[in-house]
Amino acid sequence: MSDRRQFIKLGVAAVGGAAVATAVAFPTLGNHSSQDSQVSSLQSQLDAVTSKVAGLQSQLTAANSQVTSLQGQLTTSGSQATALQSQIDAAKANAASLSSQLTSAQSQAAALQTQLTTANGQLAAANGQLTTANSNVNVLNQVASALLTLSQKEAAVVDAASQTIIPTDATGPGAKEAGVLFFIDKMLHGDYGKNGNMYNKGPFVQRGQTGPITVGGITYPGGTMAGNMSNGYGFHYAMTIRQFWRVGLESLDNYALATYGGSFASLASDKRAQALADLAGNKPTTASFNGVIPADFFFELFFMTWSGFQMDPMYGGNRGMVGWIHTAFNGLNTGNFYGEGLKVTDLMVAKTPTRLKPASLQQFQAKLGITGQ
């Protein structure tokens, strides 16, 4: 811009210089006759000069016009230049502000980068822990799902029988989801299977005998009381409960094959239910069950299946507390386990029921600080 304004000033100076040069070139006067000719000549010269002056005047006018025009253009340009300068100033101010912001942002970015680096480090550590934890969970799952005492063949019968007694159906998860198989396996491996806390001395005489029977030299015309399996008088087998299950499961499988044409687990669910009902009704003979009364074995199957659905998850069944959710049982939650703020003294006299989210023994003991860690 400044270059262009310089160029316009130089142009004006060139026109003024030409006019001065013309005046300096005027000739001085001589004799008259000759003056006439001289006059004529002078006139001619004057005319020429006049003409030249006119020409110059015309050129001057044109030049002036150009100057005026240029002056106008210059004014316009100046105005534009002012406006542009204002814009430039504003832009510069913006630039300064942006520069300041940039500096600040760069500083923040540096801080964030540091944090990100730290966070990434933590994430990597957490991922490592998660991997370890997942691995542990997998191990635990394998342990929880591993069979302690049941054979693969026995497990198939237990699994099928428990899922027949408590199916997975429209009302929700059943024995399968609850892991009833693993509850039964775990119990058979422990005190239950080993007759812990039971009276195990002989002689072993079966209940419900019509008599007469002779035991230890004493004859009893009345035989023995019938009773049933559902109370403490029920079990009179000369074997552990683990062995009782072994005999029962094998016998059930054999019965299924002989009567329904396939191993128990291979039968359709209605046939499996029918086979279990046969046991409950003592349809198979005791002899075919190797001395076990079939209804006695059905009792244990039923009892232990429902126990696996309803006892605390720490025993291997009722996984995810699905059994408790089914029955709306509360477990260890008496109204405020999860901070519900309900009072047990209100719940115990309520006229309308309140569903509570169940809590397990593990959760309860963890609250007491019993974690095993």
Next chain:
Amino acid sequence: MSTVITHPAADAVILGIGPMGGDVSVKLATAGIKTVGIERGPYWDYSLDYSHAKYDEWAIIYAHRFDGPLTQHTMTLRNDRTQMALPVRRYLGQAHGHGYGVGGATQHYGGQMGRYGPWVHQVLSSTVSRYGQAYLDSAVPNNDIQDWPYTYNDLVPYYKDWEMAWGVNGTDQQPFHPDSKFPMPAHPATPLGQLYNDTTLAMGYHPHPIPTSLASQPFVNQFGVQVNACVYDGWCSCNAFPCEVGAKANSAYRTVPAAIKSGNFDLRTYSYVFRLDTDPVTNKVTQARYYDAAGNVHIQPGKVFINAVQAHQIIRLMMISGIGSNYNPVTVSGTLGRGAVQTGGSPSRSATGTLALGANAYPAGNGQGGAFQFLDLADDNFDHTGKDYIGGSRVTVGAYVGSGPGGLSMAGAASANNIGSAYKASLKDRYLQTTTVLSLSPSGMFPPRKSDFIDLDPHYTDMYGDPLARQTMANNNNGTKCSNDQAPLYQAILQKMGATNITLGAPADATKPSQITSWSNHTRGGLRIGADKTLSVNNKWGEAWTAENLFAVGEGLVPVGDNTTTGGTHPVGAMAFLNADGIKKYLASPGPLV
């Protein structure tokens, strides 16, 4: 190697520190009597043993982790003398586990209380005088009923003393039990209990809250023992649940602490008494022998011995020690083991209806509180003319309903009909009770008969080789006849309560006795007190007729009890305090007290 360890003689030796042995200990020790207590189990600490574990239904109800191990001993059962008795091998379905440890079976009972009414003390004389001997013999064929050697009024001071010790709560039981104001207030009523109370009151009955020994408030008893109040967190039924705050009354947390504090009580846990040795000349007991956990034999001499083990085991211990005359059911002679009865459970008739009343069926409240009952249809509180049964019934309604999933009767539901989705669906949201199906089943009295008794089993032995106790007992039909007669009266109550779908069951079969296939938590008799030494084992103080320095406590002493009016612990508690007075009398002046 087991060795024999002989201890210095004690003034008093208590065998078994259950509810009654423990209660006697405080009376003796605080009177300055040097007392030794021999207990087969531990001394449970309720806060450390129960607080984290009592909610474990599998361990408590099915594995009976706090109960007497059946490996140690059990009992055998049969209905009559023609049968071979078989042992109870397993904990399953029993109302109670056997006691184990200080406090015994009351560590895990329901805490139901209630005195025996005046009639119970004089069932024989009262029935014969009011209705005639023929009535009694028809109502209870082969009956073996004897009057108590003392009256209700004689026992009232002991009732009051014992009710303070255990903190019995409820309102008095007028008009049928005179002078029966209890020291503690009743537990909060349930809506159902309140409805039963209001309805039966309007019908002219005399309802009251069920008495319990589950502390309704904190208190300090007369022995200076501090007691915590019930926290109402459920898991309290009588099957096996102990109490984590000690609110469920038993000697371990009411009386034994004061006995120990006196400095005169030497408690020996994990000690299994197996013999009482007697002097052949004087017939007095000279020493008790017991095993410790290592199998060593200990000998404990003493001046007086108090047999306080479980009822069947008291009889067994006396029999294997050769003390007393064993009952012979053929000749109907002898007294030891005679007149044994149990809580009942004879077939009954029910009236059932549905009430528009919801409830939470999961654990909350406690085992027995919140309920109401009336005694107008019990004992001889109504005219029995033409009834053909003695005693009556009491139906308790409105106890806190909560129970664990074992209460779903998983075991009892085992049948072909319950395989699969339909039964599963019937248990969906089972714990959210939107209506109440109320079944009222009057259960009648179980009087003693000549055919029911306890002796030694000829086949089965305990873990040390001594014979087990054998129970020969069948339900008699007195209770069934009562139930058949009274069920319509309960049907009328259901109608007044506003129930719908009311049904009255058909009369139960009263023509034949039913089986008893589970031991009872309240076996009574077999060690009866009485005025006639040919009909009873002990005199009124619980002192054996055949060994002057051997006393017994517990339900075995009860000549006739009415299972329909109380859980049974309450009267026996009062009797134990009475017996303690006898023991003190004996030590002050040795010799037969009667």
